[in-house]
Amino acid sequence: MVTRAEVACRAGVSVGTVSNVINKKAFVKPEYVQKVKKAIEELNYVPDFNAKSLARRRNNHIGIALFEMTNPYHAEVIQGLEKYAAEHDYIVTTFLLDNNTDKKYEVICERRLDALVNFMTNDLPRNFIETLKSQQTVLVNFNPQDSFVVMNDYSQSMLECMRLLHDYGHTKVAYLSSIDDMRYKADKRGEIFLTKRAEFGFDCSDDLVFCNDDYMLHSEEIGYKLCGRLLSRRSDVTAIFCMNDLVAFGAMRKINEAGLSCPSDISVVGCDDIALGAYFNPPLTTMSFDKMKHGANIAKKIIEKIENTESPYERIIVGSELRLRGSITKCRYER
Amino acid sequence: MVTRAEVACRAGVSVGTVSNVINKKAFVKPEYVQKVKKAIEELNYVPDFNAKSLARRRNNHIGIALFEMTNPYHAEVIQGLEKYAAEHDYIVTTFLLDNNTDKKYEVICERRLDALVNFMTNDLPRNFIETLKSQQTVLVNFNPQDSFVVMNDYSQSMLECMRLLHDYGHTKVAYLSSIDDMRYKADKRGEIFLTKRAEFGFDCSDDLVFCNDDYMLHSEEIGYKLCGRLLSRRSDVTAIFCMNDLVAFGAMRKINEAGLSCPSDISVVGCDDIALGAYFNPPLTTMSFDKMKHGANIAKKIIEKIENTESPYERIIVGSELRLRGSITKCRYER
DNA sequence: CTGAAAGCGCTTACAG
């Protein structure tokens, strides 16, 4: 490996000067600039970012805490995030916190990340967060007082969809949540469904709401399982809100296996508009927002905060719109 | 940030000794071990992995070159890879090479990765590869002479499936490839289809084979597009092999939109068995292999090679098995 | 404007 010293030597300048031409921080006599560039070219010199990091005490490294990599929703958000980050010389690495988490908390801390985005649904240990804070790591989706908090505002499209189902004559409308009971009520979607369903004339029974109780399950499995419970408890259900598209896929599978049909027997609505939703049969109605742009926005906030500690933590709110597709239709009892 | 020096000071030993107890490389008097551990505990000391990397000239960092993050196939493989890697103290970061690639090649080189896995379908520039080699980066899926090469052996399940379609009375069988003409023939699946279809009595016309010609498209879009071409050219087709499950989803969508039905009009077979395939309507028949385990195996080979340069580059071959589901059935003309 | 030098937080021969 050729180092900066060799470049300096060949260019006949000091290492500091080489740094200055590479980082364009200070003015360097054009003649030297040329010499240095030539030396870099000839030696095929590639700077060592890790050494740079140590000296600058900044890594240009953003971490993402995830439970599973196979959720296309996160994949799209991360893709947008990593794209923006890359344009600003940051790399982003994902940490799977599905097992052996204590060790992984350590690993994350040791890497001295500049920022960590939390996409887990369960809580992370307090001392882990404290260590991160003491390292000045910029946090996303931890406690509001010391991190950015990303909020999806589904209220408009949720209401729009509820109105539509009402107009279609549905009254036995269920809700399947991939998060547990407590969180479900805090989640905007759940809250709106709970508080507004009476207004739309929906049946307000408790047994139309099902929450996940097993953290190890993937969303599609959750949807499948919860829909099974729903059908056995309330065979009169005619429409289902699902907390995300994967839950909806699981529910649709269960509906098919039960010998029923979506949408003619049961309408299904998902959330997040992952790319494959439009490819399903029937295509999935869902609440959509620009996930790539959202990811890029998160990255932007993070980088601003890293490069200017003064910039405040705030909420990042994203709106959504209803994407109407074949998975919902008029209530069968209305025809 | 508390450093190793402070720990040493509080424990009344030298930094070297602290290193020795942390890394367990040399025997340290038990009394000192205790003191050091106590100091670490009290000071809440977390080692700096980047500094360690610089000194050891090894990063414990594996990179993955990807075109898109939303392909669930790669997601699963990467998940297995990252899990194994994490257990061995490596982190893995993905680099999206979908745009601005020159800059990203630089970034990758600057990070001094210990290994890079190539999941791109197009070629990477020679000088990029050369730089990586000069850095001793362990390569996967580059040229066979200087990298591991991962091969999926679909031949058994491919033949099994061809036999089944034959038994079901299909003769107008198409193949949709998400990679271009040249690569398609080199790919095992394509090769087998091409060379064996006569044996199974399939129609051997060229216009039953369609290859992708647009690198910017995602697999599901490719399947949708190619299936459109296929249907307009050969409305008599009764079965379709798709190069992967996403291509199959695209094809199925097109079939539905054309007013046809899968499988009663056209049987569809995918490849890779991504998790959502079983959730489709109809559930997708596909060629399956354990992607997590496969990813873990790649990680294992990589780490062996990093930690023992002598260990040779070899081929990593994975077998597959047919996963029979609802998307294929008897040829409609046979009933 | 440029060079010499200290420093970033570790590891690792090398003496003792």
Next chain:
DNA sequence: CTGAAAGCGCTTACAG
């Protein structure tokens, strides 16, 4: 077995 010290490849005040 342990400590002092050089070194990893950069950055960045500080003189000049």
